[in-house]
Amino acid sequence: MGDNSMELPFEAGEAGREESVPMSAPLAVRMRPRSLSEVVGHSHILGRGALLPRLVATNNFGSLLFYGPPGCGKTTLADVIARETGARFVKINAVLSNVAQLRDILAAARYRKGERTILFIDEIHRFNKSQQDLLLPDVEDGNVRLIGATTQNPGFYINAPLLSRSHLFKLEPLETGDIVKVLKRALADDERGLGAYNCTADDSILSSIAKICDGDLRRALNALETMVLAKGGGTELGPEDVEVFAKERRVRYDADEDEHYDTISAFIKSVRGCDPDAAMYWLAKMLVGGEDPRFIARRLLILASEDVGLANSQGLLVANAAFDACERIGLPECELNLAHATIFLATAPKSNSATLALFAAKKAVKENPVQPVPMHLRDAHTSLNKKQGNGAGYVYNHDCPGFISGQDYMPENITLYSPTEYGAEKQIAERLAGYRELKRKIQNESGRGKSK
16 A cells, blocks of 8 residues: 555654644634643543653653543544654554554665654554554564554454553543533634534533533534524524434444444443433433344343342243334344333342352362262153163152152252242242242151251
8 A cells, every 4th residue: 555545744853843734625624623731631641640641741651542532532632742742753544554654664664763753654453463563673673663553452453562551541431521611712713614604502512512412522513514504604503403313323333343332331331220211321322322122122121030030030031022013123223122121130139149150060070070960850751761770769740748758859958049038039939938948848748858
């Protein structure tokens, strides 16, 4: 790939140079901060005493990784760091670059080592393992100072050796107030912003724009520009302008990525926590974001046994019916079935006793000698098995009072299931207590009272 995908915004010793950005560029590009002091938000990494500003001020840093959602300022930080340190800045996108280009960039950095090249790789999670490995020698030798930007969890996408050699900074979506500050600045800026249009907007209007952009400053600035251009100069933006834009709003939701896992986690924990309102909110976010309804239904089906369990066994039937409805009906109508199952499970009494019993049983099997099947419980459907004594002495429960034979079903009895006192499981606990008492009575009468 040629040099078209590689940007060299400025060279060493030219950090103070003003870059000319054409007015035809999007507003978000024109309004990009030129120094750390212009960057809004992110007080956890840019505030007083924070590590990143100190590293930049002393020009004493190695490789950096910025992890956060779109439009939170990852590229901006890379730009201003290069400006403030006077570094040679090479900017590539992992989607558009290839190994040959990367080798050329690294070779040039070794040749110009005195200029302390900063290599900025946007969407670095798109690089495969071999491409990331190619960076390691030059990162270790200090030929380049890598700044990587990613919207995805670095723990999943960045090679461990590269991750261990980098300072990781997590960026959060910008607060509404921070976005409003930049929008006001853009409306007033004659040089880079929209000041020439003499268009005004109340803080409430700017706040509405910020809120519907979900912390994405780039989206907010480009939305503002669209509204101003549509409205014309010398006017004031009103609620109707925001409403038109809001109709085209897209919820930030990346299938099979962090947003997917975080949202389903919040959904499941809300149902488990008996909060139908929160559960419905996260359900709606997933559906609006385009999540596969069958994925949601599968998770509800698991939850029905894992968290509701025997406290209300109908939960499993409802969840299974919702899953079946998603398969049979599909979107959009199956959303109603998911809402039905979600509210049913969220408001149901909870018990994880079945889950704990399974864990305890698997632990007993793995950590202790495996108990042999008692002779009276072994299969006896063939003549050979019967001759070996299989099934001898087995008592058919349906022939016994209360359906309890008094027999043991393990050589060494262990308690694995402990019912709770919630919902229908309270009745199960009472029934089991009755079974145990009847079993003890039968065993005592027959002289087999070894049951534990």
